[in-house]
Amino acid sequence: MNKSFWNVLKVSPVLFAATLFAANSALASEVNEQVTNVAQLSQASDSMAQVTSVSQFSDVQPTDWAFQALQSLVERYGCIAGYPNATYRGNRALTRYEFAAGLNACLDRVNELIATATADLVTKEDLATLQRLQEEFSAELATLRGRVDALEARTAELEANQFSTTTKLVGEAIFDVSQAFGDRVAVGGNANPTRDLDANTTFDDRVRLNLLSSFTGKDQLQVRLQAGNIVNNASVTGTNMTRLAYADFTGTSGNEVQIDKINYAFNLSDAVRIKIDANGAELYENTNVFNPDFRSSGTGAISRYGRFSPIYRQGSGGAGLTVTFNPKGTFSLTGAYLAPKASSPNDGFGVFDGDYAAFGQIEFKPSKQLNIGIAYAHTYDGGTTSPTGLASNNVNFTGSTGSAFAISPFGTTTATTGNHYGVQATFQPNSKFTVGGWFGYSNAIAESGVNRGRDADVIYWAASLGIKDFGKEGNVLGILFGQPPKVTDNDDAAREDRNDAYHLEALYKVKVSNNIQVTPGVLVIFNPEHNDNNDTVYVGTLRTTFTF
Structure with a gap:
């Protein structure tokens, strides 16, 4: 990443930690795995579930260093998803594509909040940071959308012509x-x-x-x-x-x-x-x-x-x-x-x-x-x-x-x-x-x-x-x-x-x-x-x- 990106992080380190956790969610993991294995794409939609409280994650403890950031994203913005077995898996390694996917999920949620006249929940500092992050990862987001669209088309073809699901x-x-x-x-x-x-x-x-x-x-x-x-x-x-x-x-x-x-x-x-x-x-x-x-x-x-x-x-x-x-x-x-x-x-x-x-x-x-x-x-x-x-x-x-x-x-x-x-x-x-x-x-x-x-x-x-x-x-x-x-x-x-x-x-x-x-x-x-x-x-x- 370039120097300007790190300057952006100084605006709100808590927000960066929160976004990092969001990008490390099951959604980002599944999208990245789909790129390497088209056959698993059809299963991805069943591998995550939206949560409403950070306490729903069995592997996230109040003593974790990013607990408050994760709690804020869950309870303020509602843009965190977890696995069906009630785990978050926050210690996984993070790729730029995964970060972009998690960031995009939170941006979509912020847009919803703005559209429903609840923008007062979002501070000007947060919006400025998110805007700069969106600009920084615009190329990755565009690439990811194109690849997912192609994968969805190929997966639909596989499902239509598969021999058996069992x-x-x-x-x-x-x-x-x-x-x-x-x-x-x-x-x-x-x-x-x-x-x-x-x-x-x-x-x-x-x-x-x-x-x-x-x-x-x-x-x-x-x-x-x-x-x-x-x-x-x-x-x-x-x-x-x-x-x-x-x-x-x-x-x-x-x-x-x-x-x-x-x-x-x-x-x-x-x-x-x-x-x-x-x-x-x-x-x-x-x-x-x-x-x-x-x-x-x-x-x-x-x-x-x-x-x-x-x-x-x-x-x-x-x-x-x-x-x-x-x-x-x-x-x-x-x-x-x-x-x-x-x-x-x-x-x-x-x-x-x-x-x-x-x-x-x-x-x-x-x-x-x-x-x-x-x-x-x-x-x-x-x-x-x-x-x-x-x-x-x-x-x-x-x-x-x-x-x-x-x-x-x-x-x-x-x-x-x-x-x-x-x-x-x-x-x-x-x-x-x-x-x-x-x-x-x-x-x-x-x-x-x-x-x-x-x-x-x-x-x-x-x-x-x-x-x-x-x-x-x-x-x-x-x-x-x-x-x-x-x-x-x-x-x-x-x-x-x-x-x-x-x-x-x-x-x-x-x-x-x-x-x-x-x-x-x-x-x-x-x-x-x-x-x-x-x-x-x-x-x-x-x-x-x-x-x-």
Whole structure:
């Protein structure tokens, strides 16, 4: 500001302090924020309210240095506005535009007083000062009026063409090029492979559109549309150990659009979060899986097993209820009940008569650097066929990870009860490195057929390393190594894995922009199906993920 302005302030320092407070009101703050964010303009009109007494401000005290000046502006001129929560926020930094906006509000009020023959409330000194201030800020006031007029026009256009006042659209599209390599198609047990592994290069896609609605600001209704044609390449490699993270389809979908997920999450209180899934319930989307860099199918690991422990795949596909207590605390507890066949009323199906998973997890988060989780799941899988005849429901004891014996310890149609135990942890020594891992043990019990009463033990483990900003800011180098689910002991000796398979995965997530990620990666399976007669199988992939 020039020297003349400071001379003006000498006329009435109290008036300057008052005007400064006025310019620091919610009105000036909102106008300035609107300039940088047009989308918020429509909300600005509800963010302030005229007050008639300075006592209405909870954050203004009689001991404040400008209390009397603010009281004068409120009670003499009535040109002070506050926030709906009864605060004034007088300690914010002030810009010239904000000062001009507050000054303009008081000038308008003074003009009203003059027009209504109450000008005797305004002293000649005040009017002289206000006139000089108005002249000093005439350019800023003119600029501000023009910008606000333009913003009002643009906001009106946005309101006329907006999709919804409660719903956001969040999308993800994956393009994938991949191919499996190896000498022979893997087989289970101690058998010898006989067929050549003959795989072609594929180009696939998966698209997801999420409609996320909020009605209170603390809840969320999710409706997800999905289409794609990325299939499980186990049909050419002979093992689910080579399955990609985003291979969600059977090969018959042909990019048909499906509503694959509907759920609603809300806070019962500040310490209780509840999520109700109508379909597509998945534990790994409802709780912490302790593998933050690799958990996502679109931007995480390239393999299904590399994303997280198989214990989080129990009960997937149907309805569910998940409750988390103290989600932001050092200790938190999650309980869930999932029913994959909840939508069918037939015998052996439904919420309580069919397949289910009862899950519980205790999380210990002493710091941002260290997170530890202990999980348990009790499951029942009937191994039956859908009454409509449209879908097969074979036993899937380990969520389509590991060997064929681990997935169906007693056969694909033998009803199986399971007790699953898992320990997971993540450690971040600094902002660049993340070390994670898990160990799991499951006990399977046959509930039908010739194996009824027999049991089997399954184990699995893995470790992961993520290096952020590797080569370039935003890029992530990832390495994962472990052993997919293996049947270590089975009363049905013919379905016991004899050797050890190992999973090695390397990937490099390249951040092209905030909305595009390219991930080259390679997956190596040693002794697939836990059979050392099998040759090593390789899967190379190049995944491009678009988010919007």
